[in-house]
Amino acid sequence: MATGPFAPPRQHTQVFTILSRPAQRDGGIVGSPLRASRTDAAAPSLWSTFWQEFCLEDQLHERCHVPGDGRAVVDQHWAQFARKLPPRAHVVDLGCGAGIAGRVLLGQRADLQITGVDFANVPVLDVPNLTIHRGTPIEAMPFNDGCFDAAISLFGVEYAKIEEAGRELARVLKPGAPFSFLVHHRESEIVCEGSMRRRALRELLSGNMRTAFLSGRATQVAQCRQSLRLRYPAEPMVNLVSDHFRLNIGRSRAERQALWQKLASDVEPEVALLSLLDKCAKSAAEVGCWLIYLLTSMASVSVSVLRRRSGEPIAWRVSGLR
Numbered sequence: 001m002a003t004g005p006f007a008p009p010r011q012h013t014q015v016f017t018i019l020s021r022p023a024q025r026d027g028g029i030v031g032s033p034l035r036a037s038r039t040d041a042a043a044p045s046l047w048s049t050f051w052q053e054f055c056l057e058d059q060l061h062e063r064c065h066v067p068g069d070g071r072a073v074v075d076q077h078w079a080q081f082a083r084k085l086p087p088r089a090h091v092v093d094l095g096c097g098a099g100i101a102g103r104v105l106l107g108q109r110a111d112l113q114i115t116g117v118d119f120a121n122v123p124v125l126d127v128p129n130l131t132i133h134r135g136t137p138i139e140a141m142p143f144n145d146g147c148f149d150a151a152i153s154l155f156g157v158e159y160a161k162i163e164e165a166g167r168e169l170a171r172v173l174k175p176g177a178p179f180s181f182l183v184h185h186r187e188s189e190i191v192c193e194g195s196m197r198r199r200a201l202r203e204l205l206s207g208n209m210r211t212a213f214l215s216g217r218a219t220q221v222a223q224c225r226q227s228l229r230l231r232y233p234a235e236p237m238v239n240l241v242s243d244h245f246r247l248n249i250g251r252s253r254a255e256r257q258a259l260w261q262k263l264a265s266d267v268e269p270e271v272a273l274l275s276l277l278d279k280c281a282k283s284a285a286e287v288g289c290w291l292i293y294l295l296t297s298m299a300s301v302s303v304s305v306l307r308r309r310s311g312e313p314i315a316w317r318v319s320g321l322r
Ligand SMILES: C[S@@+](CC[C@H](N)C(=O)[O-])C[C@H]1O[C@@H](n2cnc3c(N)ncnc32)[C@H](O)[C@@H]1O
Pocket: 005, 043, 044, 047, 048, 064, 065, 094, 095, 096, 097, 098, 099, 100, 101, 117, 118, 119, 120, 122, 136, 137, 138, 139, 153, 154, 155, 156, 157, 159, 160, 161
């Protein structure tokens, strides 16, 4: 079962859990984050839907964090960063969501002041020293110049327009302030599972399966399911959606059409979010280009890979000084 940042809590039955390569490849820099798309414009409301669907306090941490032992590695990363900060440092968390990274920092250093910014309607939690500004884009933050001692981001800043975000970050950080970002790695489990899920969902809701279900052919639905299972053996949505089609194959054509449309619209937000994930995740070449934009605003930037104990990549670790 997928456990990435877009996967629902395990017991959640709704289909907001699904959806390859929309990544616009510009003529210039490969994977340039600078060109806007229709999905970009819809991103705040997509993310708001995401947070609204899954805003269950006891599940926030589990859901949004890295699966398996990667979570401890990520927490350790933030704890180390927290320890280096000056007393009562004021830290801005970019694309904070429900403030998971900030909460880990506070667990290590209760004297810190964390300010999270997120353009979505994220949950605002009652946590001492954590203030979340929702509806706030990273590219235009409502803060005075030089008011933060440090910046962090856990799978947030890579979704922003990096040139504008870099300039804005440079404005709100004090000169010499440290920053640390964990950025989606194209070969991480989160990104690979998300990509597989997105492709599986797209195939489930289009092409042969759609034709088979809408024309009421049970044998063809079973064949499509088998073929999808072979290609996506680890994707639970293949069975879930195929069963849904199989159980409803005897309904009238109009009912089948309505059921298919309902499923397609339930799944659409997740497909779109998974497309955003695919677009913002970085290969080695892509992270290099991305860093150039950040370097224009910062005094120094370095990058390494944060890995599980087994060696698999979790994220790019991008750090530096304003
Ligand atoms: C993958 S979630 C990560 C949330 C949180 N950091 C966590 O680890 O749980 C990405 C978050 O970035 C936010 N986001 C994306 N682009 C943004 C932008 N340009 N300005 C502000 N927030 C943004 C989204 O709304 C979403 O909440």
